[in-house]
Amino acid sequence: MGLLVGGKWQDQWYDTKKSNGKFVRQDSKFRHTISKEDGSEFTPESGRYHLYVSLACPWAHRTLIFRKLKGLEKHISVSVVSPDMLDNGWVFGGYDGATEDHLFSSTYMHEIYTKAQADITTRVTVPVLWDKHTNQIVNNESADIIRIFNSAFNELTGNTDDYYPDTLRDGIDELNEFVYDKVNNGVYKSGFATTQEAYESAVSALFDGLDTLNERLSTQRYLMGDRITEADWRLFTTLIRFDPVYVGHFKCNLKRIADYPALSGYVKELYQIDGIEETTNFDHIKRHYYYSHTMINPTQVVPKGPLMDLQSAHGREHL
């Protein structure tokens, strides 16, 4: 685990000293968009863009889900890093299901960032959307990448499914903020806290958030009502990792998702949607967290369980 400082790799764990033991996530650096509007540097073209992901990572998982749902697999190529993120950060190959860097045969993911900007200071995160034409990073923020995938390539694919419809945008944005703070980032704030106070405050907010979402989902099928939106997919990638990883490794253990009647059916229903299981790799998910975060789990032993039955009836048809 480390970061780039002035283009040089430095191996170091998250610094929580300045924030009283709290984990503070950095903002993503590259925030360009893809559009066919006049003057746009990045236009929608088949084969032009490449996605770098980890199958373990909930943020990258969002982008794989949108690539699948929007029929972009043959238009946007993908490289997958190893789940083992140790002294050199994310690395390519060397693990079942990981790939080489198909564009540059790099060894490390940080080489992709320094190719984009030689003297960059940044954490080296996935996902990254790369432009093969101009050789730069288009965007490394999953929230942006899924919006790009949602609409920018519609003319190319003919797929007009819309997960961020105009009429629901305000509600989705509001909910996303809540889910990001309490749940998506909440599990990290809990797991990476280095003081008792920081941990307890994050874990309480997390479970308050989950209680609220469980209640909302007990009277409606999806977060925004009767249609699936990006808000659901953004929540899904955290919920699917919750029982196998966050309960144990990040000490998010007041309850499991399996203990929440609505959330447990909801996560199963989303998992059972065509193509979603294929985007979910529990081996990479468990291996990454338990093996890579040696500050939290120095033995690097990966637990065998829990046993999960995500293909059983979700029981949400009546909602």
Ligand SMILES: N[C@@H](CCC(=O)N[C@@H](CS)C(=O)NCC(=O)O)C(=O)O
């Ligand atoms: N805001 C980013 C966050 C991405 C992120 O934090 N990814 C994690 C993997 S789950 C990562 O690459 N971490 C490496 C690091 O922080 O050094 C997004 O949503 O795309």
